[in-house]
Amino acid sequence: MHKKLFILLTLVFVLVLSACGGGFKPDHKYKVNSFEFTNQDNEKVSDEDLEGSVWLAQFVFTKCTTACPPMMSNMVRLQEELIDNKVEDYKIVSFSVDPDVDTPEELKNYLGLFSAPDESKWEMLTGYDMKTIEKLGASSFKQIVKQIPNTDQVLHGISFGLVNQHNEVVKLYDGKDNVPYDTIVKDMKALIKEGN
Numbered sequence: 001m002h003k004k005l006f007i008l009l010t011l012v013f014v015l016v017l018s019a020c021g022g023g024f025k026p027d028h029k030y031k032v033n034s035f036e037f038t039n040q041d042n043e044k045v046s047d048e049d050l051e052g053s054v055w056l057a058q059f060v061f062t063k064c065t066t067a068c069p070p071m072m073s074n075m076v077r078l079q080e081e082l083i084d085n086k087v088e089d090y091k092i093v094s095f096s097v098d099p100d101v102d103t104p105e106e107l108k109n110y111l112g113l114f115s116a117p118d119e120s121k122w123e124m125l126t127g128y129d130m131k132t133i134e135k136l137g138a139s140s141f142k143q144i145v146k147q148i149p150n151t152d153q154v155l156h157g158i159s160f161g162l163v164n165q166h167n168e169v170v171k172l173y174d175g176k177d178n179v180p181y182d183t184i185v186k187d188m189k190a191l192i193k194e195g196n
Contacts, residue, residue, distance in 0.1 A: 024190040026170035032140045032163060037095075038127030040108035045093075045123050047167050054191050055091040056184075057161040058175055059133075059143055061098035062110040067158045067176050072114045074179045075160070080117055081181050082188065089192050093163075096126040097133055097145045097154045141169055162187060165195045 036046040058075060060068040075092060082090065094111075096102035102110075107124035116122060130147060137145035143157025160175040162184065171187060173180055 024170075024187065024194050026164070026168075028142075028169055028171065030140055030142060030169040032167040032169060033136055035128075035132075035136065037125040038104055040104050040111060040122070040124040042104045045125060050091060050093065050123075050163070051167055052165050052195075053089065053091050054165060054188055054195065055093050055163045056188075057093045057095065057141060057163055057169070058159075059095050059097050059137060059141075059145060059156040061096050061154055061156075062102050062106050063098060063152050065153065067156070070177075071158060071160075071175045072110075074175055076114045076116050078160075078179065078181055078184060079121065081185050083117055085185050085189065087185065087188055087192065090121065090188060091123060092121050093123045093125060095133060095136065096124070097137070097156045098152075099126045099128050099130065099133060101152075102126045142172070160184065162191070164191055 032047055034047050036044055039045045056075070056078070058071055060071055075094075079092065094107075096107060104124075104126060107126060111119060111122055111124055134145045137143040137157065141157065141159070141161050143159060143161075144155060145157070146155045148155055158174065158176040159172040160179070161169045162171040162173070164170050170191070173184055
């Protein structure tokens with residue numbers, strides 16, 4: 001009788017544990033291609049520099065007239081939420097999709113327009129050609145990046161990508177219209193905790 005009760009209690013315990021989340025659940029595991037680009041402070045930043053950190057990625061450019069201003073504002077609001085939730089061990093990586101125009105100085109000025117609460121967490125990246133960013137967007141983040149002919153505009157994905165400590169894109173969220181702030185904060189906390 002005691003043995004049956006012990007087995008039953010053990011099974012209940014295991015079921016309760018598995019129902020309690022059991023850690024972070026990725027939607028994807030897209031490996032980020034190797035890169036070394038230049039940030040807004042004219043410093044080199046590579047995928048190896050980001051390894052070991054949880055980071056959020058987005059594709060933007062300074063001459064954007066549609067999606068980028070709201071995406072930048074949303075990312076700033078997300079950073080405010082992260083600060084409110086005492087999340088500290090992360091980076092925000094913005095890849096320029098207009099690298100010929102977006103110099104480090106342009107990107108630094110652009111970031112300044114949005115009053116980010118902690119600019120030290122941001123890497124605004126440039127210093128490559130269009131083919132490079134098109135390939136990185138498509139292969140690593142499953143995001144389109146394409147110059148629009150006869151304009152100064154670029155078609156690009158509007159997702160925020162969550163990247164784990166192994167430089168794998170594990171989730172993609174709407175970065176423009178319906179940003180799931182609470183979910184992103186929760187996912188980042190779980191991912192950071194899992195890595196510690």
